Amino acid sequence: MSEYVFLYRGADRGASPEMMQQRMQKWMAWMKELGEKGHLKDRGHPLERVGKLVRGKKKAVTDGPFAEAKDAIGGYTLIEASDLDQAVELSKGCPILETEDGVVEVRPIMKM
């Protein structure tokens, strides 16, 4: 088994509280399924949409957000899969893909 990071991009919103609850329940069901199938190494964390950028030798500090809001990383999860193809297949169940700008970036973690 190899490890992969899922990076989630895109704003995950709903038009009404009811819709948002439905979205949340889909996420929880998806995570649960990944866990039950033994693919969930670490559920990971959501990330605040704002932060700081520290840049260059001068260590210049600027405010986030970075690029456009829809491109910002909203969170990550550590996944175990047999290969990249399987990891990609697993990512296809992610509810963020049901939103307009939703993207899952699947990146293999380099091995020692």
Place this chain on the structure above:
Amino acid sequence: METYDHLFRREAGRMVATLTRIFGPHNLTLAEDVVQDAFCRALEVWKFHGMPDNPAAWLMATAKNRALDVLRRESTARRFAPELGRLLDSALVPAVEELFGANAIKDDLLRMMFSCCDPRLPEEAQVALVLHILCAFSVDEIAGAFVSTQAAIEKRITRAKKTLARSKGLFDVAVASEFSARLPAVQRALYLLFNEGYHGASSERSVRVDLCREAMRLTCLILAPPPGKPPATHALAALMYLGASRLPARVDASGNLSSLFDQDRSQWDQELVAQGLNLLDLSASGSELTEYHVEAAIAGVHAAAHCAQETDWGTIVSLYDTLMTIRPSPIVALNRAIAVAQCHGPERGLEEMQRIADANRLAAYPFYHAALGELELRSGRREVARDHFRAALRLARNPMEHRFLEQRVTVCENGSPRQG
């Protein structure tokens, strides 16, 4: 997850109500933004970490912290509720804590409900506002429920919000006389909300059940404080519970609409029937007889019957007679005519149909034409019946009604006997 059904929707109403109390009605949009923000955070955090043990408390605490941020950051730029106007930071936190106390929130919900039912607003705007603010329906969802356009609902809500924003504060439910004076408007809005779910045009069964459920939830809320207990509120709750008991049977196994005459009554929710009858008992005090009493009594007679034939139609006709004196309308007259037909035969029913005053107001209502068709069919005039059902079919408001009425046209044409 079952117990958390509609948690967000339920909590949204509570949160907006409390935040509007804190920020003042003129900052309603700000309150809504803060609530939206809290739900976004919940969505982000919970999808990674799962739901907290007490999700409602988590949401409320998040809203409270955001409210404090806003109060601190914008207290120079904005005017908030007068009692929070000049508080120093040290006093602000306990004051906001208190406003977020469980009892305060319950009161805020009531205040908001009574504020939404402002007599300056047309009734349909009151209902839309209740749905939007207290039940957190989006404009889209309301448009779907009322079979209206998004633009029309948007306009209705924006106007209503402006009226609400002009008031100095939320309605004060603590003054018993004012509570009682506004109560009929609130009862009426909740009644209309329930009816929209029960008889409305939305084809989505889940949407309609949602509307009924929300109406019942809010009605139970106004039953809670002592001045909310007048018999009329019990009667209103009774008619909702008894009506809702029939919801599971209104659509048959193959997803088709089933009329009261054909429903599988074993599917009626007996728990709701029992609660409804209990509420009906509680409503029987005092001297005031409201339309809700009469409608609940009619629903009670239906609930007591094992089938349409066994129904005490004589009592139902006289209850409709009473209703016609309290709150006459073409719809009531139509239902009365149908009951007369059950009692004295279709010809008598048709005579009553002819006598409906303002029948032109029913011209766009498919079930007016369907009722004419039904009575003509029972009188053996198949072709006349078919034409009425065809007229009804042209007015069908959703696929379910369409299928139902199409089937009635077919029955007229094929001469197959009435089902059930």
